Amino acid sequence: MIFAAKLKPRWNRWLVKRIPPAASVLLNQRRIFIIPSRTGAAFAVVLLLMLLAAINYQNSLAYSLTFLLTSLFIVAILHTYRNLAGLTVKAVGASPVFVGEHGGFRLQLLSGNRGHQAIALGWTASDLQVLDVAAADVSDCELRLLATQRGWLRPGRLRVESRFPLGVLVSWSWLDLDQALLVYPRPIAADLPAHAGGGADEEEDGVRIRGQGSDDFQGLRSYQPGDSKKRLHWKAYSRGQGLLVKDFAALAGRDIWLDFNQLGGDLETRLSQLCHWVLQLSASQQPFGLRLPGLELPVATGVAQRDACLRALALFGSPA
Amino acid sequence: MSGAKHSALQPPIPRISLTWLLVAQALVILPHIGHLPLWVLAMWLFCAGWRVQIFRMRAGYPNAWAKAGLMLAAGAGVLLSRGSLIGLDAGVVLLIAAFVLKLVELRTQRDALVLIFLGFFCVVTAYLFDDSLSAAAFSALPISALLAALIGLQQSHLAMRPWPTLRLALVMLAQALPLMLLLFVFFPRLAPLWSLPNPSNQARTGLSDSMTPADIAELSKSAELVFRATFDGPLPARNQLYWRALTFEQFDGRRWSQASVGQLLAPPSLRKSGQSLSYSIIMQPSGQNWLFALDVAQSSAPDIQQMSDFSLQRKLPVEQTLQYAVNSWPTALRAPDALSASLAHDLQLPAGGDPRSRAWAAELRALYPSNAALVQQVLTHFNREPFGYTLKPPPVGIDSIDEFLFRTRRGFCAHYAGAMTFVLRAAGIPARVVAGYQGGELNPAGRFLTVRQFDAHAWVEYWQAGQGWISADPTFQVAPERIEQGLEQAVSAEQSFLADSPLSLLRYRNIGWLNTVRQGWDNLNYGWQRWVLGYQGEQQLQLLQRWFGRMDSQLLLLALVGGGGLLLGALALFLFKPWRREQDPRLRQFLRFQGLLARHGVQRRPVEGPRAFALRAAVELPAQSAAIQHFAAAFEAQQYALSHSDPAALRRALATLRRALPWRLSRS
Numbered sequence: 001m002i003f004a005a006k007l008k009p010r011w012n013r014w015l016v017k018r019i020p021p022a023a024s025v026l027l028n029q030r031r032i033f034i035i036p037s038r039t040g041a042a043f044a045v046v047l048l049l050m051l052l053a054a055i056n057y058q059n060s061l062a063y064s065l066t067f068l069l070t071s072l073f074i075v076a077i078l079h080t081y082r083n084l085a086g087l088t089v090k091a092v093g094a095s096p097v098f099v100g101e102h103g104g105f106r107l108q109l110l111s112g113n114r115g116h117q118a119i120a121l122g123w124t125a126s127d128l129q130v131l132d133v134a135a136a137d138v139s140d141c142e143l144r145l146l147a148t149q150r151g152w153l154r155p156g157r158l159r160v161e162s163r164f165p166l167g168v169l170v171s172w173s174w175l176d177l178d179q180a181l182l183v184y185p186r187p188i189a190a191d192l193p194a195h196a197g198g199g200a201d202e203e204e205d206g207v208r209i210r211g212q213g214s215d216d217f218q219g220l221r222s223y224q225p226g227d228s229k230k231r232l233h234w235k236a237y238s239r240g241q242g243l244l245v246k247d248f249a250a251l252a253g254r255d256i257w258l259d260f261n262q263l264g265g266d267l268e269t270r271l272s273q274l275c276h277w278v279l280q281l282s283a284s285q286q287p288f289g290l291r292l293p294g295l296e297l298p299v300a301t302g303v304a305q306r307d308a309c310l311r312a313l314a315l316f317g318s319p320a
Numbered sequence: 321m322s323g324a325k326h327s328a329l330q331p332p333i334p335r336i337s338l339t340w341l342l343v344a345q346a347l348v349i350l351p352h353i354g355h356l357p358l359w360v361l362a363m364w365l366f367c368a369g370w371r372v373q374i375f376r377m378r379a380g381y382p383n384a385w386a387k388a389g390l391m392l393a394a395g396a397g398v399l400l401s402r403g404s405l406i407g408l409d410a411g412v413v414l415l416i417a418a419f420v421l422k423l424v425e426l427r428t429q430r431d432a433l434v435l436i437f438l439g440f441f442c443v444v445t446a447y448l449f450d451d452s453l454s455a456a457a458f459s460a461l462p463i464s465a466l467l468a469a470l471i472g473l474q475q476s477h478l479a480m481r482p483w484p485t486l487r488l489a490l491v492m493l494a495q496a497l498p499l500m501l502l503l504f505v506f507f508p509r510l511a512p513l514w515s516l517p518n519p520s521n522q523a524r525t526g527l528s529d530s531m532t533p534a535d536i537a538e539l540s541k542s543a544e545l546v547f548r549a550t551f552d553g554p555l556p557a558r559n560q561l562y563w564r565a566l567t568f569e570q571f572d573g574r575r576w577s578q579a580s581v582g583q584l585l586a587p588p589s590l591r592k593s594g595q596s597l598s599y600s601i602i603m604q605p606s607g608q609n610w611l612f613a614l615d616v617a618q619s620s621a622p623d624i625q626q627m628s629d630f631s632l633q634r635k636l637p638v639e640q641t642l643q644y645a646v647n648s649w650p651t652a653l654r655a656p657d658a659l660s661a662s663l664a665h666d667l668q669l670p671a672g673g674d675p676r677s678r679a680w681a682a683e684l685r686a687l688y689p690s691n692a693a694l695v696q697q698v699l700t701h702f703n704r705e706p707f708g709y710t711l712k713p714p715p716v717g718i719d720s721i722d723e724f725l726f727r728t729r730r731g732f733c734a735h736y737a738g739a740m741t742f743v744l745r746a747a748g749i750p751a752r753v754v755a756g757y758q759g760g761e762l763n764p765a766g767r768f769l770t771v772r773q774f775d776a777h778a779w780v781e782y783w784q785a786g787q788g789w790i791s792a793d794p795t796f797q798v799a800p801e802r803i804e805q806g807l808e809q810a811v812s813a814e815q816s817f818l819a820d821s822p823l824s825l826l827r828y829r830n831i832g833w834l835n836t837v838r839q840g841w842d843n844l845n846y847g848w849q850r851w852v853l854g855y856q857g858e859q860q861l862q863l864l865q866r867w868f869g870r871m872d873s874q875l876l877l878l879a880l881v882g883g884g885g886l887l888l889g890a891l892a893l894f895l896f897k898p899w900r901r902e903q904d905p906r907l908r909q910f911l912r913f914q915g916l917l918a919r920h921g922v923q924r925r926p927v928e929g930p931r932a933f934a935l936r937a938a939v940e941l942p943a944q945s946a947a948i949q950h951f952a953a954a955f956e957a958q959q960y961a962l963s964h965s966d967p968a969a970l971r972r973a974l975a976t977l978r979r980a981l982p983w984r985l986s987r988s
Contacts, residue, residue, distance in 0.1 A: 039433060042433065042437070043437070046437045046440065046441065049441070050440070050441065050444050052513070053444055053445075053448075054444075055509075055510050055512060055513055056512045056513055056514060056515070057448055057512075057640070058509075058512060058640065058856050059444075059447055059448060059451060059640070060451070060504075060852050060853045060854075060855055060856070061444075061447035061451045061455075061456055061459075061852075061853070062444045062447050062448070063504060063507070063509075064456075064500065064504055064852075065440070065443060065444055065447070065459075065463070066444075067499075067500045067503035067504050067507065068463070068493070068496055068497070068500045069440065070499075070500075070503060071496035071497070071498075071499035071500045071503065072467070072492060072493070072496045074496075074499060074884070074888065075492060075495050075496045075499065075888075075891065076492070078888070078891060078892055078895050079492065079895070082895055082896065085896075110912070112908070113908075117474075117475060117476065117479070118474055118475055118476040130476040130477075131476065131478070132476055132478050132479070134915065135911075136908055136911030136912055136915065137911070137912065137915040138912060138915060138916065138978075163474050164471075164474045164475065165471045165474055165488060165492065166467075166470055166471065166474065166492075167433075167470065167473060167474045
């Protein structure tokens with residue numbers, strides 16, 4: 001184990017040199033490794049037993065079968081390599097997710113003149129997804145990875161593996177498709193700080209803002225991450241109408257500032273709460289601004305504002 | 321590891337693999353049926369039925385108790401039907417029982433692998449029982465099916481049709497063949513590392529170490545192959561082809577039997593003269609030690625010994641097809657200076673019985689003081705008196721020799737040889753019965769002789785001071801056609817040739833084309849035996865020396881590595897076709913375009929041109945019509961107009977289209 005741990009960084013450095021990061025990689029002899037699998041070792045033991053039987057019985061047919069299977073083993077090297085070679089693996093993109101969700105990395109496998117069978121893809125050697133690619137065709141797949149912390153989720157190298165056709169050999173490659181996915185903080189429901197309003201304390205014509213208020217029932221809307229479970233409309237869910245949330249309206253001031261410093265709790269909790277409010281206010285088309293230490297996003301509304309704020313929250317505190 | 325965890329880690333067996341596994345199992349077991357007890361077959365049907373029910377979710381896997389019970393039952397079954405758990409026969413039954421039982425606990429890919437490897441091993445054991453050309457050809461079926469099962473195991477669950485898997489298996493087998501031949505020729509053949517139990521074929525026909533006339537009559541009904549012989553020079557005349565196997569020197573009034581081994585081990589004395597014959601013989605397994613050869617034979621093989629009765633014997637019984645080279649000196653004198661003490665047991669007779677024969681012998685002795693004249697008189701007697709040759713002799717009583725010589729006078733070689741030996745011994749001439757085969761069928765295409773069980777023969781040899789042992793064949797006096805043409809001609813009048821086997825092709829030798837086919841097949845089998853089955857240490861050495869003038873480890877290594885590298889290189893060229901790599905990149909983009917639209921439900925029809933296809937696709941996918949048209953126009957411009965080839969532009973157009981289409985996983 002210690003030996004393996006020492007070897008690992010060296011192996012990684014070598015791998016970076018050999019297979020540098022790229023969004024699209026063609027698998028060829030530079031990038032494909034091949035060795036006998038565990039099945040292959042068992043097969044070799046069987047071959048040895050058969051050879052012993054052939055020698056001791058001086059039986060030409062037993063020799064022939066042993067040699068035939070040995071030849072198949074050798075020929076399988078070409079076939080196993082061929083099943084992977086000529087395949088192009090391409091990163092297509094990934095949509096942002098919240099902490100606690102599974103991020104989906106979309107990949108495309110493009111074949112050349114040949115079809116490829118049972119190509120296994122995954123982040124670790126033990127958990128692989130299998131798919132086929134016909135000749136001159138494209139297969140799409142989505143590899144999921146649990147997002148455990150906010151910021152950029154980089155999945156590390158992608159294992160592409162093939163044991164087809166005999167399973168006695170495994171050919172594989174570790175590709176860095178330079179993929180990354182933005183992970184937003186996990187939204188946590190909290191009350192909007194009392195002085196989130198524009199600073200004016202006189203209660204002029206307040207606007208109704210939808211969301212976490214409890215004053216007036218506004219209707220039902222579909223569930224968004226961060227919504228309180230208490231407000232789920234279970235009856236509608238049981239009728240098969242999907243997850244709906246009972247929407248209430250509260251009165252608030254005109255401009256809303258979501259201010260990091262106005263919140264209590266540790267950094268991540270505050271970011272989570274801000275995240276929740278960004279989602280709520282965006283859903284209700286309410287203009288808002290975001291204040292983080294060292295960063296201020298002016299009051300605005302719309303999807304662009306929402307994404308900018310979420311991105312700021314996700315990347316808060318991380319270099320660049 | 322618990323069962324549930326085990327199956328969670330190990331993926332289940334794909335349907336194609338299971339299909340081929342069941343087929344392969346039937347094909348693997350089929351050649352074994354002849355030497356399997358019936359209960360194994362019943363167990364197999366039961367397990368296969370159970371497995372199919374498991375697959376159809378109508379039955380569960382056996383629990384640990386059921387499995388242990390089945391295993392114990394199988395072990396007990398082997399013990400009951402084979403008498404032990406060791407030995408090749410019991411071992412093979414156990415192997416097949418395991419192969420069958422594994423079926424019901426076939427859950428994961430690892431179980432399937434075990435089953436496939438067991439299957440390959442069962443094929444090897446089948447070769448130990450039958451290594452004929454037809455058996456080898458048949459074994460291609462189970463091997464292909466097992467390979468298909470192995471490939472099926474690696475396929476994704478998206479593959480649904482079993483035939484492409486078999487096709488790939490056959491293609492791979494074909495590609496592996498050249499490499500296999502290379503290994504077969506050049507892989508060094510070692511001597512057995514240790515001795516293993518051999519298959520015991522209980523029901524073997526052939527000569528045994530004692531003889532009654534009925535035994536030979538039994539052999540004459542069988543057309544089974546005994547051996548084949550190839551001569552280096554011209555073939556001797558048919559009436560010279562007396563293949564000696566063993567001699568019978570003891571007579572108990574009914575049965576002739578072999579002398580004790582101790583007597584046979586004495587070194588023979590031989591005075592060689594004249595030309596020698598050189599030939600090689602491939603004999604079928606007989607389960608006996610003796611070999612077949614023309615008089616007087618010697619072999620240089622280390623494990624073949626010449627016995628004191630001039631037969632050749634091997635140290636171990638012949639349990640597998642055996643090839644050996646022999647030199648024979650037909651005119652050599654056999655033990656001309658033997659001491660009378662060593663000949664005492666060749667005068668042995670039962671204490672009493674057959675009084676008329678003894679009286680006749682005494683009468684002859686009185687008339688002919690010379691041994692040669694006496695023997696000649698006995699032969700003439702058989703020739704002159706109304707003796708008949710038949711495979712259906714009338715029954716004889718207690719004094720069998722008397723009844724045959726003076727009452728029935730009908731019989732075949734064993735009767736004549738036994739009676740003559742009796743009379744000579746009674747007259748004081750050392751004599752014995754020689755058993756073996758006479759004649760053989762010449763295969764005109766292969767120039768070899770085929771000797772079958774019905775060629776079994778018995779003749780007489782007597783000892784003459786100064787001349788040694790001299791052969792005499794009383795049957796020749798009665799039925800010369802038996803010696804000069806063969807059994808079929810000798811018994812043509814009574815129609816008894818192979819009367820019990822109406823389907824034997826040998827009965828139809830008079831039909832020209834059928835005979836040609838039969839002899840061609842025979843020739844093929846003989847070539848198979850000589851060049852494939854007989855390709856062991858000695859033959860490999862000879863062949864390689866003939867080809868390369870030398871044979872050493874360096875040559876073998878060079879041939880294996882160099883030849884293997886060349887073959888693999890050629891195969892790699894064939895598989896990868898590097899000259900085709902630069903296939904028209906525009907066409908490749910179009911194929912991708914076609915595949916993409918097919919996934920969205922628009923299949924290109926067989927005769928549809930690119931433009932028509934694109935138009936139809938644009939109608940069916942109106943939202944993406946612009947992107948589709950754009951690609952089609954770009955492709956057409958590049959492919960058919962003289963526009964500059966720019967695959968990158970096509971790729972970009974395709975990417976635009978792909979973005980325009982809704983996100984869809986390849987196979988949902």
